[in-house]
Amino acid sequence: xxxxxxxxxxxxxxxxxxxxxxxxxxxxxxxxxxxxxxxxxxxxxxxxxxxxxxxxxxxxxxxxxxxxxxxxxxxxxxxxxxxxxxxxxxxxxxxxxxxxxxxxxxxxxxxxxxxxxxxxxxxxxxxxxxxxxxxxxxxxxxxxxxxxxxxxxxxxxxxxxxxxxxxxxxxxxxxxxxxxxxxxxxxxxxxxxxxxxxxxxxxxxxxxxxxxxxxxxxxxxxxxxxxxxxxxxxxxxxxxxxxxxxxxxxxxxxxxxxxxxxxxxxxxxxxxxxxxxxxxxxxxxxxxxxxxx
Amino acid sequence: xxxxxxxxxxxxxxxxxxxxxxxxxxxxxxxxxxxxxxxxxxxxxxxxxxxxxxxxxxxxxxxxxxxxxxxxxxxxxxxxxxxxxxxxxxxxxxxxxxxxxxxxxxxxxxxxxxxxxxxxxxxxxxxxxxxxxxxxxxxxxxxxxxxxxxxxxxxxxxxxxxxxxxxxxxxxxxxxxxxxxxxxxxxxxxxxxxxxxxxxxxxxxxxxxxxxxxxxxxxxxxxxxxxxxxxxxxxxxxxxxxxxxxxxxxxxxxxxxxxxxxxxxxxxxxxxxxxxxxxxxxxxxxxxxxxxxxxxxxxxxxxxxxxxxxxxxxxxxxxxxxxxxxxxxxxxxxxxxxxxxxxxxxxxxxxxxxxxxxxxxxxxxxxx
Numbered sequence: 001x002x003x004x005x006x007x008x009x010x011x012x013x014x015x016x017x018x019x020x021x022x023x024x025x026x027x028x029x030x031x032x033x034x035x036x037x038x039x040x041x042x043x044x045x046x047x048x049x050x051x052x053x054x055x056x057x058x059x060x061x062x063x064x065x066x067x068x069x070x071x072x073x074x075x076x077x078x079x080x081x082x083x084x085x086x087x088x089x090x091x092x093x094x095x096x097x098x099x100x101x102x103x104x105x106x107x108x109x110x111x112x113x114x115x116x117x118x119x120x121x122x123x124x125x126x127x128x129x130x131x132x133x134x135x136x137x138x139x140x141x142x143x144x145x146x147x148x149x150x151x152x153x154x155x156x157x158x159x160x161x162x163x164x165x166x167x168x169x170x171x172x173x174x175x176x177x178x179x180x181x182x183x184x185x186x187x188x189x190x191x192x193x194x195x196x197x198x199x200x201x202x203x204x205x206x207x208x209x210x211x212x213x214x215x216x217x218x219x220x221x222x223x224x225x226x227x228x229x230x231x232x233x234x235x236x237x238x239x240x241x242x243x244x245x246x247x248x249x250x251x252x253x254x255x256x257x258x259x260x261x262x263x264x265x266x267x268x269x270x271x272x273x274x275x276x277x278x279x280x281x282x283x284x285x286x287x288x289x290x291x292x293x
Numbered sequence: 294x295x296x297x298x299x300x301x302x303x304x305x306x307x308x309x310x311x312x313x314x315x316x317x318x319x320x321x322x323x324x325x326x327x328x329x330x331x332x333x334x335x336x337x338x339x340x341x342x343x344x345x346x347x348x349x350x351x352x353x354x355x356x357x358x359x360x361x362x363x364x365x366x367x368x369x370x371x372x373x374x375x376x377x378x379x380x381x382x383x384x385x386x387x388x389x390x391x392x393x394x395x396x397x398x399x400x401x402x403x404x405x406x407x408x409x410x411x412x413x414x415x416x417x418x419x420x421x422x423x424x425x426x427x428x429x430x431x432x433x434x435x436x437x438x439x440x441x442x443x444x445x446x447x448x449x450x451x452x453x454x455x456x457x458x459x460x461x462x463x464x465x466x467x468x469x470x471x472x473x474x475x476x477x478x479x480x481x482x483x484x485x486x487x488x489x490x491x492x493x494x495x496x497x498x499x500x501x502x503x504x505x506x507x508x509x510x511x512x513x514x515x516x517x518x519x520x521x522x523x524x525x526x527x528x529x530x531x532x533x534x535x536x537x538x539x540x541x542x543x544x545x546x547x548x549x550x551x552x553x554x555x556x557x558x559x560x561x562x563x564x565x566x567x568x569x570x571x572x573x574x575x576x577x578x579x580x581x582x583x584x585x586x587x588x589x590x591x592x593x594x595x596x597x598x599x600x601x602x603x604x605x606x607x608x609x610x611x612x613x614x615x616x617x618x619x620x621x622x623x624x625x626x627x628x629x630x631x632x633x634x635x636x637x638x639x640x641x642x643x644x645x646x647x648x649x650x651x652x653x654x655x656x657x658x659x660x661x
Contacts, residue, residue, distance in 0.1 A: 116468045237565055252574065266572075279493050280493060
C-alpha cells in the first residue's frame with residue numbers, strides 16, 4: 001500500500017471517529033438531499049453560525065474546505081461525478097456526518113460486447129450481444145432503460161428487438177443467418193448507438209467432389225465449387241488436402257481454395273487413386289491413369 | 294628467478310599451442326598427409342572440412358575436374374539459409390563397405406550440431422588409389438536448375454488488425470480461432486510416455502496452435518506437463534490438420550490415471566504460400582536396416598523455403614494415430630526442384646502402420 005493511501009486511510013479513520021464521538025445536539029449540521037444526480041451541482045442547507053470545515057467523502061474523491069454556517073453550502077458538479085454513497089462531515093468544535101447517494105445521470109454512451117466475431121451460419125443462439133449503458137461520467141445507469149438491438153444483414157431487411165436494462169445491462173441471443181456474410185449488429189438508445197460486425201461464415205464443406213484430367217506425367221485434379229450444406233461458398237483459403245496413391249507411393253498436398261475451388265497438378269505414373277478432404281470432411285475417390293497412358 | 298619464470302611461461306605457452314593443434318585435428322592431419330588407406334583418405338578430407346580448410350579438402354579429391362569447389366563447400370555447409378548454414382560438423386565416423394587394391398567404397402556418418410538439434414548425415418563415398426596414396430571421389434550430383442521465369446503467386450494472405458490501446462472499453466477484439474484436437478493416443482515407449490494425435494483448425498482464419506498435455510496421477514495430482522514444442526505444425530490454415538507429439542521422458546503409463554489436453558490457438562497473420570507437395574511417399578528399409586518413411590518435397594511457389602520440417606502421422610488399420618515422427622531437411626527447397634526427405638519409424642510401430650499423413654512445416658528467413 002502506498003504512503004498516500006495510508007494517509008487517506010488515517011484521515012478517514014480520524015473523521016469517522018470524530019463523527020462517531022460527536023455530540024450532534026450542540027453541533028452545526030448539514031442537510032444534504034437524499035438523492036443527487038452525478039455531475040449536477042446542488043446545495044446543502046446548514047445550521048449553526050460562524051465558520052466550519054466541510055469534508056466531502058465520495059467513492060473516488062475526498063475534498064475539504066472552509067464553509068460559512070447557517071446558509072446553503074454549494075457543491076459543484078465535478079465533486080459528485082462518481083455515483084455511490086457520499087458522506088458530508090461538517091466540523092466546528094465537534095463534527096457531524098450526513099450521508100447521501102449520488103445516482104448516475106441520464107444515458108450518454110453505450111458499450112456493446114458481441115461474441116463471437118465469427119460464427120457459422122444457421123447456428124441457433126450462437127451470437128450474444130450485451131449492452132452496457134453509461135452516463136457521461138462513466139457511471140453505469142442502473143435505472144431501467146430500453147435498448148433496441150438491430151441486426152442489419154447484407155441481403156435481408158433489418159430485424160429489431162427491444163430489451164430493458166437490468167442493473168445497467170441488456171442482452172440478447174441471436175441465431176446466425178443461413179446466408180454467409182457480415183452482419184451489422186447495432187444497439188441503440190435514442191440517438192446513441194454502437195455497431196459491431198459479426199462475420200457469418202460458411203460451415204464445413206458439404207458433398208466435397210473432385211474431378212480430374214491427365215496429361216504427360218501429371219494429373220490435374222480440381223474440386224467442384226466447395227460449398228457448405230446451406231449452399232454457401234466455403235471461404236477462400238480453406239485447405240483441401242489431396243492424396244494421390246500410385247505405383248511410386250503416396251503424394252499429398254494441402255491446397256487452399258481460391259475463387260471457390262481448389263486445384264492441383266500432381267505427378268503420377270500409371271494407375272492412380274486420388275482422394276480429397278477438408279478438415280474432417282472427405283470427398284469422393286477418383287481412379288485415373290497418369291503418365292499419358 | 295626472473296629467467297626461470299620466463300622459461301616456465303614460454304614452456305606453458307608452447308604446451309597450450311601444442312594442445313590446441315592436437316585438438317584441431319593437427320595430429321590426424323599430420324599422420325594422414327599421405328593417406329595410405331581409403332579410410333584415411335576420407336578421414337583426412339572430413340577433418341579438413343571440419344576445420345573449414347576447404348582448399349586442403351578440395352585438394353584431396355580425385356575428381357577435382359568434375360567437382361565445382363563452391364558446390365563441394367555447399368555439400369558440407371549448405372546454402373540459401375538452409376539448415377546446414379546454421380550447423381557445424383561436430384564429428385564423423387567412417388567405415389568401409391567394400392574395397393580392393395584400386396578402389397573402395399566407404400560410408401561416412403557426419404554428425405552435425407544444428408540450430409534445431411543434432412543432425413546425422415550418412416554419405417557413401419568412393420576412394421581410388423592414386424600412385425602411392427588414396428584419394429576420395431566426391432559424388433558429382435549436379436543440382437537441377439530452374440530456367441529463368443516468372444512464377445505468379447496469388448495465394449491468399451491474412452492480415453490481422455487488433456484492437457488498439459486507445460479504443461474504448463467494449464470495443465472487442467477479433468476472436469481467437471477455433472481449433473479442436475481430433476485424436477489423442479497415449480502410448481508407452483521404452484523410456485517415456487508419448488502423447489500423440491492430430492489437431493484441426495476448424496475456423497476460417499489462420500491459427501497459431503500449441504498443444505499441451507498434463508499427466509494426472511491418482512487424486513488428479515499433476516505429475517508432469519509438456520507441450521508439443523516443434524513436433525507440430527504451429528501455423529494452421531483453415532481446415533488444415535497437423536499431427537502433434539508430446540514426449541514425457543522417464544514416465545510410466547501405469548502411474549497415470551488420465552491425461553489432460555490443452556489446445557491453445559492465436560490469430561496470426563499468415564500466407565497460404567508456399568504450397569509444398571509431398572511426393573512418392575513410401576515406407577522403406579534404409580541401408581542400416583531401419584524402417585523409414587521417405588518421399589520428395591516439391592516447392593510449388595517461387596520463393597525459397599529455407600528450412601523444411603517434415604511431420605508424419607502414422608495410422609493403424611482402425612485409423613488410429615499410433616506414431617508421429619518428424620525430421621528437418623538439411624537442404625533448402627528451391628522452387629519446383631524436388632528434395633528427398635526421410636523420417637524414422639520404430640520397427641515395432643512399422644509392422645502396424647497401414648497409412649500415413651505428412652505435413653510440411655517451414656521456416657523462412659523472409660517471414661521470421
